[in-house]
Each structure stands twice: as C-alpha cells, then as structure tokens.
Amino acid sequence: MAGQKEEYWSKFARTYNNDQEYVVGKTILQTVTKKLSEERDLGEVIEFGCGVGYFTKAIAKNARHVTATDLSDEMLEMARIQLQEFQNITIQKANCEDTSFPSGRFDTVFMANLIHVVENPMKVFQESHQVLKNGGLLLVVNFTGYGMNWFEKMKSGIRYLRKWGMPPRYARNNLSPDELVSFVENVDFKGEEVQLLGDKTKALYLRGRKE
Numbered sequence: 001m002a003g004q005k006e007e008y009w010s011k012f013a014r015t016y017n018n019d020q021e022y023v024v025g026k027t028i029l030q031t032v033t034k035k036l037s038e039e040r041d042l043g044e045v046i047e048f049g050c051g052v053g054y055f056t057k058a059i060a061k062n063a064r065h066v067t068a069t070d071l072s073d074e075m076l077e078m079a080r081i082q083l084q085e086f087q088n089i090t091i092q093k094a095n096c097e098d099t100s101f102p103s104g105r106f107d108t109v110f111m112a113n114l115i116h117v118v119e120n121p122m123k124v125f126q127e128s129h130q131v132l133k134n135g136g137l138l139l140v141v142n143f144t145g146y147g148m149n150w151f152e153k154m155k156s157g158i159r160y161l162r163k164w165g166m167p168p169r170y171a172r173n174n175l176s177p178d179e180l181v182s183f184v185e186n187v188d189f190k191g192e193e194v195q196l197l198g199d200k201t202k203a204l205y206l207r208g209r210k211e
C-alpha cells in the first residue's frame, strides 16, 4: 500500500512547484508563505509530507533545525536540490502515519497539503502528538475548496485534473475549519487558531498545542 502511494506521488516530483502554482495560483502561495514566515521560535521541527520543500524554506528561517520528511524518493531528491543552501535542514524518508522518531523529540510538527491526501488523518495527528514535546506546536496548512465560489472551484478543479489527474479516492478536497479543528482536538491537541486564508483560492491555517 505504501508502495502504491509512493509511486503515485513520485511521478509529480519534477514539475511539482510549477504545477502547484498553476493549480492554486501565486497569490495564495504567497499569502501562506508570508504567514509561515511570521511564525517565531519554532525550535526543533519535523515536517511531514514535505514534497519538494516548497514551504520548508519559510519554516527553516525561524527554526533551529528542520527534519523534512516524505514518503516519495523522487520528491525527496528534488527537495535535496531545492533546499541545498539551507544548513539547518535534514531530509529524510518517513511515512508520517508510522514514524520511528522518539516520543517528545520535537518542538514543532509542520505539515502542508498533506492531511487531505492521507487515508487516515487521525493516524497522522496521533503520530504528531507522540513526537511533540509537551507544549509543542502543531502547524497545519491545507488548500481547500471550502469557501470558494462555485466558478473558481470549477476552474481550479479543471486545472487540478490537467496537471495531476483524478485525486486519490480518499482525498478530502473541501475540508472546513471546523472539521480540521475536530480532527486535532480528537487527539488531544488544543486548537489555538484556525483561519481560512485567501480570496479566489483558499487555504486552512491551523495552530494547535500539545497540552
């Protein structure tokens, strides 16, 4: 099963950044990057599903160290090239549903555009809870169709199909702020902040805390 998922993602690696820009547009990517850049003192960070590292750079600027992980070798290979100037990023293969990182190892868990494409989000949040220190920060960014007008939604759906074809059958493309908060609160995170960012295309931005 992990092999199939890995294969699915690997074929998008080489052109991922350009394709993502085409599908969601530059504006929302800039909005999310700016908001991430405003996060301070992230400490020791683990990123799940880093892809080619699009948002990893913004995180690394305010972190002591980032361990950027993904399931796909091809994504990681591109991430290695694109993040090579950052001395405080280590790139490592890991399945976010079942990692071997020690409990309480990290100050921050970060994930972008991951939770809508994993089969079981609860497993990812349980894993996040496990690897975080008490008081640690959970930072989740996720593009969503929620709150978009139907015309923009249809246009972005067509752009998505053109670049990436049909999404996985379990994809959650319209995740709402309330759904995201209830996912994290179910595994004992305290939802500190949830925002729906963007104008034509939207992204959820959640900060949760391990108490």
Ligand SMILES: C[S@@+](CC[C@H](N)C(=O)[O-])C[C@H]1O[C@@H](n2cnc3c(N)ncnc32)[C@H](O)[C@@H]1O
Pocket (backbone or CB within 6 Å): 005, 006, 009, 010, 020, 048, 049, 050, 051, 052, 053, 054, 055, 069, 070, 071, 072, 075, 094, 095, 096, 097, 111, 112, 113, 114, 117, 118
């Ligand atoms: C939609 S892409 C997002 C990439 C990046 N975070 C971004 O926002 O540009 C989803 C990424 O999650 C990875 N992924 C999917 N399932 C995973 C899993 N179980 N463990 C680790 N990575 C996974 C894929 O390989 C892919 O790189």
